Amino acid sequence: MRQAHTVEQVRAAEAELMARLPTGTLMQRAAHGLAHAVLDLLDGGYGRRVVLLVGSGDNGGDALHAGALLARRGCRVEAWLLSPRAHEGGLAALRAAGGRVVRGVPDAPSRPERPDVVLDGIVGIGGQPGLRAEAVAALAALAGVPVVAVDVPSGVGVDTGELDGPHVRAALTVTFGTHKVAHLVDPAAAACGVLHLVDIGLDLPAPVLEALQPHDVARLLPRPAPDAQKYARGVVGVRAGSARYPGAAVLSVAGAATGLCGMVRVVGDPAVTAQVREAHPEVVGDGRVQAWVVGSGADDAAAEALAAATGDGVPVVVDADALAHVSGPLPVPAVLTPHAGELAAMLGVTRAEVEAAPLAFARRAATTYDAVVLLKGRHTLIVGPTGPGRVTTAGTPWLATAGAGDVLGGLIGALLAAGLDPFDAASVGSWLHGAAATLASGGGPLVAGDVARALPGVVRTLPLG
Structure with a gap:
């Protein structure tokens, strides 16, 4: 490390x-x-x-x-x-x-x-x-x-x-x-x-x-026990997408459904969930979960989705549209995943101020909202209300592409459901996301779905934890 x-x-x-x-x-x-x-x-x-x-x-x-x-x-x-x-x-x-x-x-x-x-x-x-x-x-x-x-x-x-x-x-x-x-x-x-x-x-x-370095990720990564079954490995729920942004739900589920937890559930607009199931036939409907992912492309339904998820009493990943509805500490452990513009809006400052002092503002947000804050950027920052922070240096500039953040949110949610605490889930997820982008890119352009598809290959390359 x-x-x-x-x-x-x-x-x-x-x-x-x-x-x-x-x-x-x-x-x-x-x-x-x-x-x-x-x-x-x-x-x-x-x-x-x-x-x-x-x-x-x-x-x-x-x-x-x-x-x-x-x-x-x-x-x-x-x-x-x-x-x-x-x-x-x-x-x-x-x-x-x-x-x-x-x-x-x-x-x-x-x-x-x-x-x-x-x-x-x-x-x-x-x-x-x-x-x-x-x-x-x-x-x-x-x-x-x-x-x-x-x-x-x-x-x-x-x-x-x-x-x-x-x-x-x-x-x-x-x-x-x-x-x-x-x-x-x-x-x-x-x-x-x-x-x-x-x-x-x-x-x-x-x-x-x-x-984190590869051996750190390998040590933290949840791996199935010899007698594992799907429920014991964790179930993550996704409340994302809308009629306007159906692809956000598809990509969020793509990040969650990479095999790092036992099951993925999707809840939301029936037309959107139908598209998700067509792309990911292994995904099921509403039911008990160990973590929620909320907000990617949720549009006008974001506030309702956030309220439903936080009312379930399990950890939650809050992304994109749902971030605008976080007004204070949430009643459950949370990972907030803003980019600089979203964090600026949450803190009442300008985007330029956040980009000039990202660590200071990420720490301010972590304290204000009593949550783990993952501030996306060239070097992504992960900070909690106390203790040392983490930074992800893995990745490629080609990762700056539409939908990549949706995949990241789903991936972090899967790791939460599999048993990692919010800080480790955010930092391991961020590292895997960057490494998968590098692998998928091969030095050239990529799209968000490529990142999700490359994730299992990255995990296979990790040393034994």
């Missing part, structure tokens, strides 16, 4: 470790990991040109020591010092290895030939969002050159994933000890590029954010 920690947690762990190690050991570990990651990116060092953008903190020290190692491997290294102060030990090491040091941004005629890579050591994890003018000028002078960010791209909100002003956009981010929130939460995560984690031996507390 990928884990993300706050700046305060990381600094405390670093201080505890440094108290037990010789001075400078931790920085050397970071610098070695950084240098090797750069060499892998460059496919070797000899003759390569590297520019270091160096600020005043330890982040700049990591870049300078890594630059010294790169110089010893044949790279031509030049450090641009963007602050009156720089790490003295790192400067000495770079100079001793044959690296060049200049103050500020050199004039165009005196700049080295175009570098192969830039190391961003401008601001460390303690920096605030945004960059100073000299850093902006340095990045402009090097526009088009791939950037390797040291720990985090400078200028992003490390603990929030938010952006406020100019920032580095990296091709690769090399981080140390643990991931930070900005690595996993958009919009900052989109500025990180590929992530590479270097283990420097930190002893860390519980994370504030987690990202």
Whole structure:
């Protein structure tokens, strides 16, 4: 499982470790990991040109020591010092290895030939969002050159994933000890590029954010017992679709009817349920369930469907049209699955505000509605009223297609019915949904039904839990 920690947690762990190690050991570990990651990116060092953008903190020290190692491997290294102060030990090491040091941004005629890579050591994890003018000028002078960010791209909100002003956009981010929130939460995560984690031996507390990996999903996934029967595996009910949006019910049931629970029931407009049964002959009608999925394409019937589902005393997945009728905590455990626009309407803010600070608004909604909130996006967030959140990084941009959210709601409902709690059901469902989309896409376009059809294949590829 990928884990993300706050700046305060990381600094405390670093201080505890440094108290037990010789001075400078931790920085050397970071610098070695950084240098090797750069060499892998460059496919070797000899003759390569590297520019270091160096600020005043330890982040700049990591870049300078890594630059010294790169110089010893044949790279031509030049450090641009963007602050009156720089790490003295790192400067000495770079100079001793044959690296060049200049103050500020050199004039165009005196700049080295175009570098192969830039190391961003401008601001460390303690920096605030945004960059100073000299850093902006340095990045402009090097526009088009791939950037390797040291720990985090400078200028992003490390603990929030938010952006406020100019920032580095990296091709690769090399981080140390643990991931930070900005690595996993958009919009900052989109500025990180590929992530590479270097283990420097930190002893860390519980994370504030987690990202499930295949072995985590395999461990959590409900699997049938040797003596399983359909009712024991869970029954999920779907109240979705309408005369205007009949396909939403078909797709919601498609997500639920992927074999992860024992039975699927569908309730609603007779014409709509007839279409569902034609597409899914294994689906049955009204009766007892262990979870409900409500709202996808429900149109004017959404309020009634939500009231009926929550009156049944079982967990519920609330999606799409039904979200507009959630005015406070529901009487049953719930997973709310809004996109940014729907969450904005629920909280009385703008969509732009939610997209700028998705983690903050997802947490606000989880507290306001005392529910698990799954906020859909490039990196989908899953948060409850308390405890660490989760983020889903599995998926493909092709998943941004009509009906994909209907499939997701049905899938989460099936996992609820099979026995997962709302937080695990939402996070496992989100991961499976993204992985199925990637499998179905194969690098090209897909439609929502493709995602549902690919889900069993994804489950078959998981390691034994």
